Amino acid sequence: xxxxxxxxxxxxxxxxxxxxxxxxxxxxxxxxxxxxxxxxxxxxxxxxxxxxxxxxxxxxxxxxxxxxxxxxxxxxxxxxxxxxxxxxxxxxxxxxxxxxxxxxxxxxxxxxxxxxxxxxxxxxxxxxxxxxxxxxxxxxxxxxxxxxxxxxxxxxxxxxxxxxxxxxxxxxxxxxxxxxxxxxxxxxxxxxxxxxxxxxxxxxxxxxxxxxxxxxxxxxxxxxxxxxxxxxxxxxxxxxxxxxxxxxxxxxxxxxxxxxxxxxxxxxxxxxxxxxxxxxxxx
Numbered sequence: 001x002x003x004x005x006x007x008x009x010x011x012x013x014x015x016x017x018x019x020x021x022x023x024x025x026x027x028x029x030x031x032x033x034x035x036x037x038x039x040x041x042x043x044x045x046x047x048x049x050x051x052x053x054x055x056x057x058x059x060x061x062x063x064x065x066x067x068x069x070x071x072x073x074x075x076x077x078x079x080x081x082x083x084x085x086x087x088x089x090x091x092x093x094x095x096x097x098x099x100x101x102x103x104x105x106x107x108x109x110x111x112x113x114x115x116x117x118x119x120x121x122x123x124x125x126x127x128x129x130x131x132x133x134x135x136x137x138x139x140x141x142x143x144x145x146x147x148x149x150x151x152x153x154x155x156x157x158x159x160x161x162x163x164x165x166x167x168x169x170x171x172x173x174x175x176x177x178x179x180x181x182x183x184x185x186x187x188x189x190x191x192x193x194x195x196x197x198x199x200x201x202x203x204x205x206x207x208x209x210x211x212x213x214x215x216x217x218x219x220x221x222x223x224x225x226x227x228x229x230x231x232x233x234x235x236x237x238x239x240x241x242x243x244x245x246x247x248x249x250x251x252x253x254x255x256x257x258x259x260x261x262x263x264x265x266x267x268x269x270x271x272x273x274x275x276x277x278x279x280x281x282x283x
Contacts, residue, residue, distance in 0.1 A: 008063040008079045010055065012048040020158060020165075020262070021243055022272060027236040032140055038089045039136060042067075042082040043103055050107035053173050060111040068104050071097055096139045099132035106132075114175055115191075118182045119213055123156060125178075130159035141230040154221035154241060157214045161247050164210060168194050168257050183209050198258045207251070214248050225279050235276045242275025243268065 023040050049055065049063050069075035070083035078084075083100075090096050106129030116122045134151035138144075163170070163178035170176045171194040184190060187209075189202030199207060221241050225234040247263065254261045263271065 006079055007081070008049070008066050009045045009082070010048050010052045011045070012051065014044065014048070020161060020247060021240045022236060025236060025239075027232055027239065027276070029141075029230075029232050035089050035093075035140060036137070038082075038085050039100070042086045042100065043133065045082045046103060046107050050110040051174065057111040061108050064104050064108050064111075068101060071100055071104075093140060096136055099136040099139070102128050102132040110176070115177055116180055118180045122160070122178060122180055126156040126159045127152060130155035137233060137236075138228070141228070141233045143228050143230060143233065147224060147227040150220055150224035150227055151237075153217040154224055154237065154244065157217035157221055157244050157248075158240070160210055160214045160217070161244060161251065164207060164251050164256055165247075165261055166256075167207075171195060179206055179210065194257065196257060199255050203257075204255075207256070211248055211252055214244075218244055218248065226282065235279055238279035239272035239275040242271045242278065246271045 023036065028036060046064060046067055049060055052060070055063075066075065066077065066080050067083040070077060070080035071087055073087060076084060086100055087097065106125060109125060109128070113125075116125065131148075131152040132155075134155040135148055138147050138151055160178075167177070167179065170178065171191060177191045177194065179191075179194075183206045184203075187202040187205040189200060189206055193200050193203045196203075218241065221237075221244070224241070225238040228234040228237065243263065246267070247261070250261050250263075
């Protein structure tokens with residue numbers, strides 16, 4: 001367990017450039033970008049703890065509890081400096097800290113829960129692990145809660161996309177599977193199929209069912225830019241929707257067990273700009 005003389009973090013080396021979406025990009029208001037960066041650094045730190053294969057579940061939960069205490073002001077232990085920075089930087093911006101605490105609940109769940117029985121079970125996880133990010137951004141931009149549903153849909157879709165991209169690595173490193181167990185069984189597949197060099201026909205059917213669910217989420221997510229009074233956040237969300245649509249299409253055609261399915265920098269920029277252009281055409 002961390003003490004004041006150490007850090008509770010276990011950095012993975014991942015950063016904003018490894019994400020499927022722009023983090024604090026130039027599309028957002030300049031004054032808010034530092035706060036977004038602080039939030040992202042915090043989220044990355046607690047995510048890395050949950051995904052560290054060398055920590056026990058008990059150690060992960062203890063570290064995450066420390067972050068929670070620092071968020072609420074119950075502790076100023078420098079081992080949890082990123083949570084303290086979030087608390088200080090978000091002072092006066094409403095109750096956005098609750099979204100940060102929801103992420104802790106999700107990552108504590110990651111420490112102990114390795115399987116999901118069905119799609120609803122998985123969505124219950126995503127509403128804690130992904131949706132708080134979008135809600136945080138909406139609150140930071142003083143957008144009304146009426147945008148939460150579409151924002152949740154977008155964030156949950158991004159989470160499923162990430163799960164599909166990393167399904168093989170998650171199983172091998174952490175014995176963690178985010179594919180709905182009932183679909184795997186119905187499709188004649190099993191979690192052990194994730195350790196293969198390529199997807200079996202049954203596993204492919206399960207992956208496609210997950211993509212069907214993702215596409216349904218994205219249909220609702222496409223309404224988000226039109227719900228946002230902040231034009232800059234609307235442009236950012238339109239870019240993210242476009243990126244999510246492209247990644248979903250790529251995962252339809254390609255096998256995440258056989259290769260890393262991701263956008264390179266040129267493709268990332270192209271589809272982000274397509275989303276922004278689509279928003280302005282809609283306006």
